[in-house]
Amino acid sequence: MSHHRSAPILPGVAFITGGARGLGLAIAQSFAKEGARGIVLFDIQPPNTMTAAHASVSQFLIPDGKCLTIHGDVTKEEDLERAVAETVKEFGRLDYAANFAGVIGPLSATWDTNLEDWRKVIEVNTFGVWLSMKVQLKQMLSQSSLSDLEPGRVEQRGSIVNCASVNSIQGGAGTTGYTASKHAVLGLTKAAALEARSQGVRVNCVSPGFLLTKLLEPAMKVAEGQTSAALAGDAWEGYERRQGRKASFEEVGDVVALLCSPRMSLVVGHNLVIDGGFTINENPT
Ligand SMILES: NC(=O)c1ccc[n+]([C@@H]2O[C@H](COP(=O)([O-])OP(=O)(O)OC[C@H]3O[C@@H](n4cnc5c(N)ncnc54)[C@H](O)[C@@H]3O)[C@@H](O)[C@H]2O)c1
Secondary structure, X not given: OOOOOOOOOOOOEEEEEOOOOHHHHHHHHHHHHOOOOEEEEEEOOOHHHHHHHHHHHHOOOOOOOEEEEXXXXXXXXXXXXXXXXXXXXXXXXXXXXXXXXXXXXXXXXXXXXXXXXXXXXXXXHHHHHHHHHHHHHHHHHOOOOOOOOOOOOOOOOEEEXXXXXXXXXXXXXXXXXXXXXXXHHHHHHHXXXXXXXXXXXXXXXXXXXXXXXXXXXXXXXXXXXXXOOOOOOOHHHHHHHHHOOOOOHHHHHHHHHHHOOHHHOOOOOOEEEEOOOOOOOOOOO
């Protein structure tokens, strides 16, 4: 008997918040390439973006695989409950979740920042991740594990990857809301990981470095001429130099998908940095 592994490593059902574009979409594509039979994209994007995302994931699906798009807001518990119920109705279960819905929020000094803008970034990036996780965990804890994926390992009933950022470790002037929201994701990931580990569900988070997605457009606009901002001047080039190079979205997608594999069985409550060495580089360039 061959000891080489050849079957898909992620044959289950994946649920991705913020899945309609950017890093969330890249994660969905990675799940499809690793053989997931069901993929759910949950997002507030309009129908045209959802349709394009559906098509770009579908091209990678296994023959019997299916992609669902569900419109909803991660700050609304009823939207998430409806989405998980639809997922289970369609696929019978939910094995992997990636919580990547996020916004950048206000980019201004504390003394110039409006409370409502600050509250909004915390609401989406922190409350949204916590709420998503709450609803996903309830489903995962109610199901048995997928059998025989990794014989001899502890059973995995589910795996959740939350989106933090290098701003879960570091800060930048003009980013108090974003930085606070991402530090909080790290904290809630650790606590939930300890709650769920004895029940066969792993919870981790990842911290991507610098990828030029639409999330950063507001920051780039500020950089084009106006006030202080994390991306002012040639800051972006500086970030990429410190990161070592330009990063591609699929490099984040693959890490998130692989972190959901039962082969990662002992990885619990971890913050996996995906930044080309940015955070360990003492040199700014
Ligand atoms: N781009 C980077 O360099 C970078 C670095 C570190 C972390 N991140 C994080 O990655 C995640 C994805 O961001 P991205 O860079 O792909 O940007 P993006 O703007 O392309 O994607 C974010 C997605 O989240 C969705 N979204 C926003 N608010 C929502 C809500 N209330 N409910 C449902 N969906 C909502 C958006 O519609 C969008 O599709 C974010 O959490 C972001 O903080 C990005």
